[in-house]
Amino acid sequence: MEELVRSLRNLGLAAPRGEQIVSLVDADPRTEKQLAQELAVPARVDAQDDEDSAAAMVDAALLSGATEAMLANYNRVLQQNVEALRQERAACDTPKQVKRVPLKALLAQQNAAIRRRDAEREAGTQGDRMYIPRQILDTEHTYYSTRPVTALTRIEFDELVAPKRFDGRYVIVRVASPLSLYVSCSFVGEFACGAALPISIAYFTPDLKLHGDELNAMLPEGTVLLIREPYLSTHYLGVGGPITSSKGITGIRVDTPSDVLVLDADDPLVTGLSWPTTRTPAAPAHWRQEGPLARAVQHQLAQPDAPPALVVPDVSREAVRATIRRFLAHDRPGAAWREWLAAERIGVWSPSGATGADDALMHADVLLALRSYADADAVLETVPLEERDAAWTQRKADATAALDFGQHGPTGATLERMFAATLADATPRFPYAEFHGPIEVADIPGAGRGLVLTRDVEPGELLLCCRALGSSYSADAACDGVPLLRVNIDNGVTSTTTQVLAATRCIHAVLDRPEWATAFLGLTAGPDVPYSSFVREPYPLRTRPLAGDAAIASGTQAPDVSAAYVNGVLRFNAFGPAATPAAASGNDPMSRSTMPHLLPAILNHACLPNVSSVFFGDMVTTRALHPLPRGTQIMHQYVQGELPYDTRQSLLAKHGFRCTCELCMLDERDGHEALHKRQELLATTLPPLVDRSRALLNNAALASADAHREVAEALEALAAALHATYDSARGALRPDVVDVLHRAAQHAAAYDVAHAMSLARAGAEATGAQLSAHGIARLPSVHLDGAIQCLLTLARVHADDAEECRAWVDAAVATHDAMIGGGAPLFVQRYDPGEYEVLQALV
Template sequence: GSFLICRIVTPSKRTVAVQFGAEDSAGDVVMISLYNYPGTIGAKILALDTLFPLGTVLAIKEPTLKTSAAGGSGSVPHVRVDCPSDIIRLTSETPLASRTIWRTGERVPLAPEPPRTEESWKAIGNKYFQSDWFTSAAIAYSTGLTRAPSSQVLRLNRAMTYLKLGHAGAALSDCDHALAQKELPSSLRVKALYRRAQGLYGLGLWGEAEIAFEATASEFPSEAVSCKTWVEKCRKRRQETETGSYNWLEMYTASLSKARRLDVADYKGDIEVVGLPKRGGGRGVAVTKDVIAGQLLLVSKAFVSVFPDDYDPPEILLIQNLITMSVNYGCGASLGTKVAERIAGDPACARLVYDLYAGPTLPPPPSTYVLDRAPTTGAENYLEFDTPVDIARIEGVLSFNAFRPSGLPLPSEKESDHPSALFLLPSLFNHSCNPNAVWVCYGDVMVIRAMRDIPKGSEAFISYRPGDASFIKREENLRHYFDKCTCELCILDRADGEAACKRRETL
């Protein structure tokens, strides 16, 4: 395929996309519009300057020149990049970059001199880390590792950064790499052991994490107090996932605060994913035993979530969704970038997203769904992709599966202020306007319970839209998901005739 070699020659700006001017080797300048790039949603200008500094050399795969959707005489052509894996950062040692002769000179005016040593990359990575610019810090540590691949200091600093970014699998991989080295100093070994245990915890491997924290405390008694706290958390998470026993009041209270990402384990009750060829997506969720009303069926942490107060100052973004032919506001506009960001840092989890239903225009998902992850492997360089990020699939999945993880909304809430999240197993539940199960969210945690007794082998349904709405409103709201709802309530309403339903609408 084709690619464009270019280098950044202007500072960056951001709305939904990050934009900057870039020149090719002949000195021709074009605007680059980069969408869905990790670390850019909510990023301040100073942070963008660290992500895309002047003089950075990029290779853009299959570049596409476009004009603004608004059109008009003022429309400026730009290269639009939707997929973060279509961008490759090149260093001066990269053959493609070293062979390029720039007509305008070897260096871009005002471009910073890139660090050359392990210590300088460590210093700049630490500076970004302390500023909470974790994506920039991970890139800095990764670039330093290309020059000093045996530096376990850089590797363990990157592991800590990965933990901050939520990339537990990548952190675990870096720690395992460090621990495999002979004669690792004790000052680094304790960090590797402790962060490895945190990585296991982040992956939901509660039993392995508990053992790892206990081993760390045994080898390094100075860490005993902090490890004990983590061990207690591991045991609590194991109890939750094995028994479905939660502190519901604590979860509810936490969901009312800004700490909306709760530290709880997933729980799967007496349910299983079954093949249902006549359903959209070809699957559904059935109960494996007789279930009584009120019984807990599922507790699920969001794969990713976005809340209005995640960004300071608050931002109202909007993008055109060409799948639903509607506008995604606020949190919904940035959810796709968050999914791409997680997959970029933890490629092993990509299948969990790609195996969800993504609409009728994309290939159907498999007839089964397994929550087990692929084996964890870390990228040697952050944001260098062995497998492309499938943005089209992500957008399709979100168009049909995104939830609004909020409790009862206040009347004053604006549409753009609603949080948005992707839940994995809850996305497999099919809809009924008269459901036998109900869902509610505490922060980024969804809880699904049976509303009434459900016989063994029967399908469990939830409602995508409130069933107390009129038939006309329900049909309008559900048209995005399927042509006609076939639940019992809609069949009865439809039998009453269109005229009767319209009269009810006016009551």
């Protein structure tokens, strides 16, 4: 990718964007040719001057051939890298001795890589905007260690062969160079014998923009690392590094951060080593290193039979605060908590909080970051009245709001604000406690785990409101302007920016807070992946921070994390709601968010669900759609029920099951031939009718009744053809016809109000809803927005009857409130009164 981008920019062309990035890996020659034509348009084609634009188009025609050659070279290099990884796998049976390369030569290579990254940043930065697309490869053949260091033995450089994974061994190296970050992070590692090797660590950081001193502070030169069961690769940057035409380099490829330990200078594993040169780190490592007080206490706790004397590092109170602030800034609340507890244990400050408001506020900040809102609130209450300033008031408000949310669920006003934030903010995250209604985890025969009700519930009742762990947006400051495409060479799965960075965030979250391991790694990673050990443990409804010595000790007991398993968990469990703000991103595949919601992830699927799940930024709410008795398993949609049957089953196939919900059984009863005919009608007949309908509705003031009649009759003819594909005993549930009937009703309203009413009612009932004379008796189960639009159309055709009109508007609002919540204010935000004039009374 970097070579392609450099070549394009050298010709004054723009780097690929959005769909173009995804199209790069499409092997179809027609796609490649079209992509070359798109990329060949010079940046100045957007000029307003007609003469400049014409000249630019001529340039584009001349550049098209050159661009095709660039893409051909890109594909050749990509295939070379893919083949190198495959050949390396085959060569593992016959590894060869690793040759020593002079440290000076390795440092020169590393400095050259850093210069390339710097040049890439400079070329991709225009003003204060950055755009640097990146691409990496992935493979199913990655590694992670499950053995403690005590079960391993050290291996020295002269024993190394490649390619090979060294089971039962570990290496100790010092960081001997500055760091270079592409997606994985690379540096030169120096052995005690004086030899050196390049090293890359995958999932090093979710901040793809780190560079220079800020990046080097993560692992300063001189930092000593222990790598468990290292993999010696002949193409060490092949996973997570840039795809280039350069020859593969032998080095250590670390596939997960959990295999790397940062060692103190006085660690027994280090003190016996004699290094040929002096290389003392200027400061402690920021990457996965505990605070100095936590390390001291952890050392003592690990030796319960040792004398009780504790060697306390010479740190000031302000130094402790600075360490905690740094941990919080780097999204490491677990490390901040352990340092706080260690400081209490040592006596840096009093556990009672009597040391002053500043310490209490910091204590509260740590607890808020841990999502421990009740404890944060209690700490804030210890601050004397005379010391409660604006900072205290803000934190108190945050804790109170979060607690209230978790105890009672969101109010309508809160949901309204949350929805408004998703329209205006590209990275909406909400600091609220999770709300759990009357649900519990249960084993479901033939379906693994699921959630069941502990009491009867009514339609619209809130059952869950959960917050994501490791949420990732393409507009996050750490990756905005650095779109990323990952291609797995074994299963063909492509992943974009947020999927890769959500994996990174989740790995580091579990390493920072081991108590998250059961909830996250307790999810399954797909039908073909063996369960992790955590899957067999009871699944927690809530994850709470550890306390006391157990919390401090957890910093040395981080779980062994398989990055491949984490990616599987995200692929099969994480939600991928639409881009935020939705209107600003269109259908750009690189703008999708990735939301790992842990408890909602164990909800099982039904195309015809009994609950509605709705996203508000990084939170998802789940509400009952119908009266549900105690013991009912709540089921939501992995794929939309209004999609054609074959499409639904195809999308669900990756989960390893065939859906047998009521809707799927009805579709199957219709028969294969009918299903095929229905899908053909929707794919071929409907789109041109939708285009005609949209054009007519957008110019309603100029359209005649005859024009509306013509379109309505064409839509009704399509609806009749669709109805003919349903079994005669099927009933009203026919989601495929909802949009067709709704559009037909909109046009029929121009010449036959009674007929429009009939069409709109039929459209609403096709969603599973049941209508009364003037409202709704049973909520829809599928195509929920389609049902609401039909209700609004019923209100519109009764515009001359204020009472009847208001009854149907109220029915639409009540349906929306049961599905989403937020009352009339949120309803008006979602359904523009300018489009639905019948809503003006609600504004």
